[in-house]
Amino acid sequence: MRREPVLGIDLGTTNTCAAHVRNKVPTVVSTDTGRLVLPSVIALNQRSDIVVGNVAKEQMVINPTKTIHGHKRFIGRPFNSPFVRHLAGKFGYDVVEGPDGQTAVSLGDRVVTLPEVSSLVLSHVRTVAQQHLDGSVREAVISVPAYYNDNQRAAVKRAGELAGLEVKRIINEPTAAALAYGFNRGFDQRVLVYDLGGGTFDVSVLELQGNVFQVVATGGDTFLGGVDFDDRIIGYVLETFQREYKIDLSDDAVVMQRVRNAAEAAKMDLSLLSNLVISLPYVAARKGRPLELRVSLSREELNELTSDLVDRTFQLCDEVLGTKGIDPSDIDEVILVGGQTRMPLVQERIHRHFGRPARKGVHPEECVALGAALLGDSLDQIDAVTLIDVLSMPIGIADSKGGFKKIIESNESIPCRRSFSVPPPLDDREYAELDVYQGGSDRIVDNEYLGTVRYPRGAQSMTFRLDEEGILGVSLEGDGHCKEITLATCGTPPSLRNAIEEDIIRRRQLAEQPEAQQDAGLFASIRRVLGRTSR
Numbered sequence: 443m444r445r446e447p448v449l450g451i452d453l454g455t456t457n458t459c460a461a462h463v464r465n466k467v468p469t470v471v472s473t474d475t476g477r478l479v480l481p482s483v484i485a486l487n488q489r490s491d492i493v494v495g496n497v498a499k500e501q502m503v504i505n506p507t508k509t510i511h512g513h514k515r516f517i518g519r520p521f522n523s524p525f526v527r528h529l530a531g532k533f534g535y536d537v538v539e540g541p542d543g544q545t546a547v548s549l550g551d552r553v554v555t556l557p558e559v560s561s562l563v564l565s566h567v568r569t570v571a572q573q574h575l576d577g578s579v580r581e582a583v584i585s586v587p588a589y590y591n592d593n594q595r596a597a598v599k600r601a602g603e604l605a606g607l608e609v610k611r612i613i614n615e616p617t618a619a620a621l622a623y624g625f626n627r628g629f630d631q632r633v634l635v636y637d638l639g640g641g642t643f644d645v646s647v648l649e650l651q652g653n654v655f656q657v658v659a660t661g662g663d664t665f666l667g668g669v670d671f672d673d674r675i676i677g678y679v680l681e682t683f684q685r686e687y688k689i690d691l692s693d694d695a696v697v698m699q700r701v702r703n704a705a706e707a708a709k710m711d712l713s714l715l716s717n718l719v720i721s722l723p724y725v726a727a728r729k730g731r732p733l734e735l736r737v738s739l740s741r742e743e744l745n746e747l748t749s750d751l752v753d754r755t756f757q758l759c760d761e762v763l764g765t766k767g768i769d770p771s772d773i774d775e776v777i778l779v780g781g782q783t784r785m786p787l788v789q790e791r792i793h794r795h796f797g798r799p800a801r802k803g804v805h806p807e808e809c810v811a812l813g814a815a816l817l818g819d820s821l822d823q824i825d826a827v828t829l830i831d832v833l834s835m836p837i838g839i840a841d842s843k844g845g846f847k848k849i850i851e852s853n854e855s856i857p858c859r860r861s862f863s864v865p866p867p868l869d870d871r872e873y874a875e876l877d878v879y880q881g882g883s884d885r886i887v888d889n890e891y892l893g894t895v896r897y898p899r900g901a902q903s904m905t906f907r908l909d910e911e912g913i914l915g916v917s918l919e920g921d922g923h924c925k926e927i928t929l930a931t932c933g934t935p936p937s938l939r940n941a942i943e944e945d946i947i948r949r950r951q952l953a954e955q956p957e958a959q960q961d962a963g964l965f966a967s968i969r970r971v972l973g974r975t976s977r
C-alpha cells in the first residue's frame with residue numbers, strides 16, 4: 443500500500459509553498475497552473491465569500507480593507523505587544539483585539555483570529571495538494587521562522603489542526619533550507635543561511651555532518667524585508683510626483699495600493715533589467731483632466747535607495763558569526779532563502795562579504811518547503827536525520843522592577859533544560875506567580891509575554907524545558923514532588939489573572955476534599971490557567 447505523503451509546507455509571509463517526497467526525491471507539488479506556490483492572502487469578495495491565494499491577492503487594490511495579507515507577522519502575538527503596536531497601522535485592513543487578548547483581524551462583520559486566517563491558506567493548500575497527489579493528505583511538517591516564540595509556534599500548530607492537518611513537526615525555516623541543500627549528500631561543512639523574505643531577515647549558521655544538521659547560531663531582524671525595499675521605491679515615486687504636480691498621493695488608499703504593487707513589480711523587474719519606467723495612469727485629476735504617474739528608475743538608482751538595508755543584513759550576519767567567534771571566511775557555503783535574495787545587489791554583496799558566490803541550485807523560494815517535506819518523509823525512519831537547533835531569543839522571567847532575568851540564553855542548543863530556585867510566596871499567601879517572557883531586551887515591556895506560572899508554597903525550584911520544536915514546558919520541584927506544566931498560554935496578564943481568581947474560588951472548594959484529590963486538582967488547575975490553548 444502506498445504511504446500517504448507528508449506535506450512540507452512553507453507558510454510564508456508573502457507566499458506559501460508545498461512540497462512532498464516521491465521516490466526519495468523532494469518536489470514542489472505540481473498543479474494545473476504550475477507549482478503549488480500561492481500568495482498567503484485571504485479576502486472577502488464582493489459576494490461576501492472567502493477567497494484564498496491569487497484570487498484574493500488580485501482584489502487587494504480595489505478592496506484593501508477586506509484583503510488580509512502579511513498575517514504571518516501577527517500570528518501568536520498578543521494585541522498589546524510592542525511589535526503589534528508598531529506594525530498594525532501599516533496594513534489596509536483592521537488589526538483588532540481577538541479572544542484572549544490575541545491579535546486578530548476584522549473581516550466584514552467578523553473578528554477572525556490569526557490561526558483561522560492561516561488555516562484558510564493551509565486548508566486551500568491541502569485541497570489543491572490532494573487533487574494533484576490523487577489521494578488524501580493528512581500529515582504535514584510546517585516551517586516557521588527561527589525567531590518565532592513559543593506562542594507563535596503553538597498558533598501555527600493550531601492553524602494546521604484547524605485545516606484538518608496533523609502537524610507532525612514544526613521546523614525552523616533555515617534548518618529546512620539546509621536540509622534541502624545537504625540531505626543525503628554526505629557533507630562536512632559549515633553553512634550560512636541568508637534568508638531575506640518579504641518582511642523579515644533571518645541568518646543562521648549550521649554545521650552539517652552527514653545527516654546531522656546542527657544550528658550553531660541564529661539571529662536577524664523582524665523588521666527588515668522586501669517590503670522595506672518597496673517602501674524606498676514608493677517614497678521616491680511619491681516625492682517625484684509631488685515635485686512635478688504638487689499633489690500628495692499618500693492619502694488615497696486605493697492609489698497607494700496601486701503604487702505599492704507597481705513599486706514591487708519594478709523592484710522585481712530590476713533584478714533582470716537595468717532600467718525601466720513606472721507608469722500608472724489616472725492616479726489623480728486636475729481641472730477634470732486625469733494625471734499619469736510616470737517615473738523612470740534604474741538598477742543603480744534602486745541600489746542607492748536601498749544599499750543601507752543591504753548593509754544592515756551584513757551587520758547582522760557579522761553579529762551572529764561573532765557570537766561564536768566565526769569569521770565570514772570560515773563559511774563553506776552561503777544558501778539563499780527568500781525572494782528578495784534575487785536582487786543582484788544582494789548577491790554581489792554576499793560574494794564580496796564571504797569571498798564566495800552564494801550557492802546556486804538551491805531554489806530560494808522552494809527550498810524551505812522541500813526541506814520540510816524531506817523531514818516529513820524521514821520522520822518514521824530511525825536515525826535518518828538529526829536536527830539540533832538553538833533557541834533564537836532568550837526566555838526568562840520578570841523581576842520586581844520590570845527587568846528581564848534570562849533563564850535560557852539565545853543560541854543555547856535545544857532540547858535543553860534550566861532549573862532555578864524560586865522565592866516562597868510573600869507573607870501568608872498560599873501562592874506566588876512568575877511572569878515568563880521571551881525577547882532580546884533587558885526590559886519586559888519590550889519582550890513578548892508567554893505566560894504566568896503560579897506555584898504553591900513548598901515549591902523550591904522551577905525547571906524550564908525546551909523540546910526539539912522549541913516549545914516550552916515548565917516543572918516545579920519541591921516537597922519531594924515534581925509537577926509538569928505545559929506553558930501554552932494565549933492569554934494576556936489580565937485575562938490570566940481573571941482565570942487565576944476563578945481558580946482561587948475553586949481551590950477553596952477543593953481544600954475541603956481528601957489530600958490525593960487536592961493534588962490532582964492543583965495539577966489540573968495549573969494546566970487550566972497556563973494551558974488555555976491546547977496543542
Ligand code: AMP
Binds near residue numbers: 639668
Ligand atoms: P518570500 O517571503 O520569500 O516569498 O519573499 C518575498 C519577497 O521577495 C517580496 O518582497 C518580493 O518582492 C521579493 N522578490 C521576489 N522576487 C524578486 C525578485 N526577482 N527580485 C527582487 N525581489 C524579489
